[in-house]
Amino acid sequence: PQPDSYENMNLVDPEMLDLYDYAAENGLILMIHPELANMADLRRALSHNSKTIFLLHGLIDSGAKEEGIADALEEILQNHSNAYFSVDAALMLDYSINDACMYDKNQFMANLRSEKLYAELISESVAFWKPAIEAHPSRMMWGTDVQYWWHYDRDVLHEIVEFGRQFISHLDPIIQERFAYRNVVEMLDLNLQE
Secondary structure, X not given: XXXXXXXXXXXXOHHHHHHHHXXXXXXXXXXXXXXXXXXXXXXXXXXXXXXXXXXXXXXXXOOOOHHHHHHHHHHHHHHOOOEEEEEOHHHHHHHOOOOOXXXXXXXXXXXXXXXXXXXXXXXXXXXXXXXXXXXXXXXXXXXXXXXXXXXXXXXXXXXXXXXXXXXXXXXXXXXXHHHHHHHHHHHOXXXXXX
């Protein structure tokens, strides 16, 4: 069946399971944005075909406490070798570029140019994500997720990249390269010249 929309589908609907098999057969990677409310379905989807590679992206949160995210992520990565996770600008937690309260470039830039706030963002982000990254160094990766028109502004992109570099610099030096790009290269099976 060819549905008109996947909007109301669950991760384990028959059409989705067929899609996972198709992806595995054709070497495709599925990028999804699961929420904590869907963890049971996510586990079933990951178990359906262990050859299907899933890239879980963004915060898997729907208003829950961060501890729930960390616990769910740990359980998924520990039990499903076909799951990877992308951490990106959303790791700025309460000041994410995707925050619905962040209306424009000026507000975003003002937040990041505040030395106190910037230090707090780095500190909170490192404290929250570093344990998961260092516990699963080959399955976690950095990404830059942009969504609204003003995210593409050169100054905003520069700040996102700089924040990412600062964040990565706080990781174990052995893991930095893997997290920054090597895990993506390996997941995509790219043949890059060294």
